[in-house]
Amino acid sequence: MSGRPLTHWRHRLAERGVDRQLWLLAPALIFVVALFLYPFFYGLTLSFQPTDGGPFSDYARFFSDAYERDTIWITLRIALPAALLNVLAAVPIAYRMRGRFRGKRLVTTLLVVPITLGTVLTAQGLLNFLGPTGWFNRILLSTNLVDEPVRLTHNYWGVFFSLVITGFPFAFLLVLSYLSGIDPTLERAAATLGADWRRRFTRITLPLLMPGLATTFCLTFVLAFSVFPSAVLVGNPAGETRVISLAAYQAAYEQYDYPYASAIAMIMGFVELVIIALVLGARSRFYTGSTGGKG
Amino acid sequence: MSAFSQLRLHGVSRRFGGQDALTDLDLTIEAGEFIALLGPSGCGKSTALNCLAGLLPLTAGSIWQDERRIDTLPPERRGFGMVFQSYALFPHLTVRANIAFGLRMRRLPKEETRRRTEEAVRLVRLEDHVDKLPGQLSGGQQQRVAIARAVVFEPSLVLMDEPLSNLDAKLRLEMRTEIRRLHQSLGLTTVYVTHDQEEALSLADRLVVLRKGRVQQIGSPREMHTRPANWHVADFMGYRNLWRGRVEQLDGSRATVESSGHRLLGEAMGDLQDRAEVVVAVRPEDVRVDGPGETRNAMSATIEVVEYQGRELAAEARTDAGQLLHLRTEQRIAPGDQVKLAIDPGRLLVYPADAERTTEDRSDRLTDSAGAPR
Numbered sequence: 278m279s280g281r282p283l284t285h286w287r288h289r290l291a292e293r294g295v296d297r298q299l300w301l302l303a304p305a306l307i308f309v310v311a312l313f314l315y316p317f318f319y320g321l322t323l324s325f326q327p328t329d330g331g332p333f334s335d336y337a338r339f340f341s342d343a344y345e346r347d348t349i350w351i352t353l354r355i356a357l358p359a360a361l362l363n364v365l366a367a368v369p370i371a372y373r374m375r376g377r378f379r380g381k382r383l384v385t386t387l388l389v390v391p392i393t394l395g396t397v398l399t400a401q402g403l404l405n406f407l408g409p410t411g412w413f414n415r416i417l418l419s420t421n422l423v424d425e426p427v428r429l430t431h432n433y434w435g436v437f438f439s440l441v442i443t444g445f446p447f448a449f450l451l452v453l454s455y456l457s458g459i460d461p462t463l464e465r466a467a468a469t470l471g472a473d474w475r476r477r478f479t480r481i482t483l484p485l486l487m488p489g490l491a492t493t494f495c496l497t498f499v500l501a502f503s504v505f506p507s508a509v510l511v512g513n514p515a516g517e518t519r520v521i522s523l524a525a526y527q528a529a530y531e532q533y534d535y536p537y538a539s540a541i542a543m544i545m546g547f548v549e550l551v552i553i554a555l556v557l558g559a560r561s562r563f564y565t566g567s568t569g570g571k572g
Numbered sequence: 573m574s575a576f577s578q579l580r581l582h583g584v585s586r587r588f589g590g591q592d593a594l595t596d597l598d599l600t601i602e603a604g605e606f607i608a609l610l611g612p613s614g615c616g617k618s619t620a621l622n623c624l625a626g627l628l629p630l631t632a633g634s635i636w637q638d639e640r641r642i643d644t645l646p647p648e649r650r651g652f653g654m655v656f657q658s659y660a661l662f663p664h665l666t667v668r669a670n671i672a673f674g675l676r677m678r679r680l681p682k683e684e685t686r687r688r689t690e691e692a693v694r695l696v697r698l699e700d701h702v703d704k705l706p707g708q709l710s711g712g713q714q715q716r717v718a719i720a721r722a723v724v725f726e727p728s729l730v731l732m733d734e735p736l737s738n739l740d741a742k743l744r745l746e747m748r749t750e751i752r753r754l755h756q757s758l759g760l761t762t763v764y765v766t767h768d769q770e771e772a773l774s775l776a777d778r779l780v781v782l783r784k785g786r787v788q789q790i791g792s793p794r795e796m797h798t799r800p801a802n803w804h805v806a807d808f809m810g811y812r813n814l815w816r817g818r819v820e821q822l823d824g825s826r827a828t829v830e831s832s833g834h835r836l837l838g839e840a841m842g843d844l845q846d847r848a849e850v851v852v853a854v855r856p857e858d859v860r861v862d863g864p865g866e867t868r869n870a871m872s873a874t875i876e877v878v879e880y881q882g883r884e885l886a887a888e889a890r891t892d893a894g895q896l897l898h899l900r901t902e903q904r905i906a907p908g909d910q911v912k913l914a915i916d917p918g919r920l921l922v923y924p925a926d927a928e929r930t931t932e933d934r935s936d937r938l939t940d941s942a943g944a945p946r
Contacts, residue, residue, distance in 0.1 A: 465627050466660035468647040469731075470721065471677035480673075484664050564664030566707055 324539035335540035345541075348521040349548055355433065355508075355520065356501035357552075359440035363448040363497045364490055366441075371453040372482070376461065385453075392446040399442050400510035404430055407438065435511030436518045440504060444497045451496065455489030456482075459568045485568045491560035495553045502549055521545045575728045576637045577603050579761070583633035584643075586619050593619040595785045597633070601729075601763065606755050608776035609765045612808065616785035617765045621731050624763060626650050637728070648677075653722030654731040657738065659714045661706035667717050668693065668702040674725040692724040695754065712743045719751070723758060730755075732764045736771065748774060769809055773797060781805050802842070803851040803923040811853035812898040816925065819848045827922045833893030836869050838920030849925040856886065858919035859899035862912050869915040873897060875905050889913065 290296065325332040339345045370388070374381060391399065407413050407429040414426040429435060459482060467477045505522045512518030521541065529538035584597040594616040601607055609617040622628040624635065626647035635643035642650055653674070661670050671692050675685040693702055696716035706714055715735060722730055735751070736744045752775055755762050766772050772779050773793040781788040781796065789801035800806035807814055817831030827840040831852050838852060873889040887905060889897045897913070905911060 460658070460660065462656055462658055462660040463662060465647070466654065466656055467662070467673070467677075468627070469625055469650075469652060469654040470674040471648050471651065471725070472673075473646075473648050476677065481662055564705070566663055566705070568663055 320539040320542055323536050324543050325536075327536045327540075328534060335537045336544070338537065339541060339544060345524055348519055348524045349544070351518065352502055352504070352520040352522075352545075353548070353552075355436050355440065355504065355518065356498055359437055359444060359501045360448075360494055360498035362441055363444040363501075364452070364494045366445060367448040367452040367493070368486070368490070371449055371456050372478070374453060375456045388449050389446045391442050394443075396439065396443060396506040397510065399439050400435075400507050403435060403438055403442075403511050407435070430511050432513050433517050436504060436507050436520075439507035439511050440501045443507075444500055447500065448493050448497045451493040452486075452489065455486055455493070458489075459485050463568075484563060487563040488560050488565045491556050491563075495556050498552060498556075499549055502545070502552075521548075575603060578636075578638055579729060580636040581624075581633065582636065584620065584623055584630055584635065585632040586616075586623055586628060587631045592785050594623065594782075597782075597787060599780060599787075599790065601761060603728075603761050604759055606752075606762045606764065606775060606777045608772035608779045609763065609782060610767070610769060610772040610779055610808070611782035611788075612767055614784075615782040617767075617782050618733055619785070620782070621654075621733050621763060621765045624729070625652055625654050625731050651725075651727055652729045652731055653725065653727035655715075655718045655722045655733065655735045657734045659706075659718040659735075659738075661714055661717055661721070663706055666703050666705060667698060667709070670706065670717055671720045671724055673721060678725060688724055692720040695723075696720040696750075711739055712747065715739060715747055716750070719754065723754065723760060726758075728761065730760050730762045732762065734766055735764075736766075736768075744771075751775065781808060783808075799841070800853070800921070802926070803853055806853040806921060806923065810855055811921070812856050813852075813854040813859070815852045815895065817850050817852050817922075819844055819846055819850055819922075822846055826917065829922055832891075832895040834869075834871055834891065834895065836915070836920055837917040838869075838922040839918060841921050841923050844922065844924060851923045851925050853921045853923060854915055854919065856898040856900040857884075858915060859897060859901075860914050860916075861899065861901045861903050861905065867914075868917055869920060871895075871913050873911055873913050875907050875909045875911060878905060878907055 324335060327335040327338075330337075374384065394402075405411055409426040409428070409430075411430075413429070414423075417423045417427060418425075429438070463481050463485075464477045467481045472480060503522055504520055505526070508514055508518045508520045508523055512520075514523055522545065525538045525541040525545065528534050528541055579601040581597050581599040581601075584594065584599075585592070586594040597616075597620055599607075609620055611617045619628065623630055623643075626643075626645060626649075630643050633643070634641055662673065665673070668689060672685055672689040675688055680688075693699055696719060698713060698716055698720070701709060701713060706717060709717065715738075718735070722732075732751070736747055739747060748771060751762075751764075754760065755775075764772070764775060773796065776793060778790065779793060779796050780790050781801075783804050788805045789796065791801075796805070796809055800809050800811065803811075803814060815831045817829040817836070819827055820830050820835065821828040822840065822844060825840050827838055827844055827850070829836045829838060829850055829852055836852060844850065871891045871893070873891040875887050875889050877888040879886040881900075884900050884902055885905060886898070886900050889899060889911065891897060891913070899913065
């Protein structure tokens, strides 16, 4: 008799998906708690414990100093266009590459290779190629298109190119998988109903792809917003590419002011959240249900 | 789009990487006709439909709409409506917007688009669902949206690719009537692809039976049903009893055949030679149980398996000579019963056996003299 209530509870729990397989989540949970939640809350508390002043004085200090405050705009000015360009450039390429054709694997590999390079190698390449004495400028000079080298490194453009090179493969892979999740019969149906390719794309494929593009934008934006190495290596870290992560770095490792660095990190996270919330808010206005494809 | 009086397919062929999916399809479709393309899967019927729709380019041949060549036009400029097997409704558009899509693409005035959409909605009886998304509809309702969307712009030709195959049996019968009713009331010209012979027979004015990409027979449902052109078509039209045999005697259109220990008298279909190898085809419903006084093609047999099918019973029997036989009867029979069977010689069709039969993928449908499937 005593066994019955126990089995009863087990059934009730199993109906809600609670069973012993839940233990499989344990390693992931430990990782999340130890490597994300704990450091996050540690940083959050630290940011309210400045070396002097009230709990919010480090936040006030950041926003009252124009040199610090501007890092938000500097970072957004690099990250938003870079993320947007990555997504927009990925769409036509992925659109052309969905479906099967000979050599698809080779082309996909070439497009994805930059992921494996890492930021430093990309920066090195950019300096050699786009620098004042790089091939790009030498070609421009020798063809008399310009009189003096175009400055494309150690400024805004260097960081921008670096973000596009490293961010595009992510955007491309994501967009490709979202696109192959859309049933190709839908476009064929639209064709028999009289839609040319332009209207097939704008009326059918694009609306169905929009939620995926929004998600892709968020992910590439987050990658771009935390830009750090390329801002130093191919940017102008003292001026127009003094991004917010650089400000945090300087606070932590040049001034050894950990509470202030934490406050900057929190502000950085908040700005990202605002942008993502805006994009996801817009995303929810699109159809986000099944699109019938194999994805 | 402008209506036509004739649509002609000349030697339409399509290859996929060295494989012939469709070979030399010649077909003339008259305005107002309901044509069914019928065949087992992989016979090329969907390929033919996609070629007509413009979704697949031809490898050879041409398609003419009266005097205008259309096989080089992209699908959006052919003006044919198409109903897809998966319905292919636009998931992000409401039922109304789905149906109106074809009219919008033709940039018709707003008022006319609205009026014709409402008309089409009424036609398929979806008035209560116009503002829903396709995902909120049942399979039958989705099917009706797909049909309304394909006919709303009054296409000169409607193409249907196995539109009923995703529905349950009851709904399939209902939609079948619905499709025929729409075809008649709108005066549509329809090409309908199916692998279901019953569906094709009940819907179409004319049937095209395909096998391995080649046309086997074109004809009316009655012709198909009573006089299939060869044993493959017979197989597909429900002649479940297919036996190998050899011609014993020829007498005009009558042939006497020796098959699995039986001497059978039947109708010679096609060119038969004395001692030629043949295939004998009989429908289960043409096998009579204990027919009074019938002595021709009589055989005694033992009932082995009985399936209850409402008014009728479908049964498998084994003749005393060992031949397995399918029959349908209204009489009460049970496994183990000894019965006398008879077949009207007019309903026993004798076809030449084709040369390719040893490599034939459907040769397992033929039974040899031992009665065991080969």
